[in-house]
Amino acid sequence: MEIPILSSYLVAMSISCLFFVLPLTASHVNAEQDAYTEAYDRGDYATAYQVLQPLINKEDPNAMFRLGCLYYYGKGVSQSYSESLKWFHKSAGKGNARAMYAIAGQYYQGKGIAQNYSEALKWYGVAAEKGEADAMDIIGVMYELGKGQNQDYAEALKWFSRAAEKESAGGMINIGTLYAEGKGVEKDYHEAMKWFKKAFNAKGGAAASTNIGLMYFRGDGVEKDYSEASKWFQIGAEKGVAPAMAQLGFMYDSGLGGKQDYSEALKWSRMAADKGEVLGMTNLASMYARGVGVPQDYEVALKWYLTAAEKGDIIGMKALGKIYYEGLGVPKDENEASKWYRRAGEQEQKGR
Secondary structure: OOOOOOOOOOOOOOOOOOOOOOOOOOHHHHHHHHHHHHHHHOOOHHHHHHHHHHHHHOOOHHHHHHHHHHHHHOOOOOOOHHHHHHHHHHHHOOOOHHHHHHHHHHHHHOOOOOOOHHHHHHHHHHHHHOOOHHHHHHHHHHHHHOOOOOOOHHHHHHHHHHHHHOOOHHHHHHHHHHHHHOOOOOOOHHHHHHHHHHHHOOOOOOOHHHHHHHHHHHOOOOOOOHHHHHHHHHHHHHOOOHHHHHHHHHHHHHOOOOOOOHHHHHHHHHHHHHOOOHHHHHHHHHHHHHOOOOOOOHHHHHHHHHHHHHOOOHHHHHHHHHHHHHOOOOOOOHHHHHHHHHHHHHHHHHOO
């Protein structure tokens, strides 16, 4: 079964609660904050929770935000999106922009509350007006995707540019993606590459390595060079970028850009899959279905294709259709095959 390369350039988007060390002013608060950071960094979340309590009693907005993060991730406390949202609201009420950003993320994802893109956009807007670059970036993504308002590439570019002015790597990546795909601007691969490389050199810009690698893989604005593509995927993979891991797994499996190495292909595809990257899942499923680098095992292949399909992946859906239609490791089931082919067709229509 075919393993596809990513079909489009990546959009940089982070909508979860991000854990930041925020500046505090009073010296005694700083001491408590240091104790909290030390406890959190060594994985002693129960102590981190206890250290926050005196600051919570003083209604410190940064401590409230951090407590919300502990509940969001379930660290030192029972995981609870409703509790995280409560504390984010308390912190936001005292002007904390990161808390506003986190509230928006919960509305966007529908975690602890009904999914509401309009409400998410409102909170991202409040955070953006306080100078939160990540919020500016996501507002741009919402305009690009038409979530919470009508699709508007010009407005998306405006917000990405505002984020980029604040040195947001995500904003830079997303500007590059608009140019690479000709969305709201004339397609310009050279301009896209400029922004991808600028993002890569910015703080937190490792994800841009995947887009740079894709440009070399496809020959978009540069000479097609599988070796150079692999180099960039390797850079991103070693920095923990899941899409780069998946692409690198593909390169090792196919032998493009260097030596074919099924053990490396399996390693990177599995790492990507474990991070929730659907291309990693379909890579891994394909290796088990073909029996390359591992004993052929349609049961494991089916598991990974199903996981990818349930995340909306068209390749996973089509592969399931093929497995059931041909009876690969399962009894033939034309009804089940038709279901997955139909879902794949519906998903393709949504993407047009």
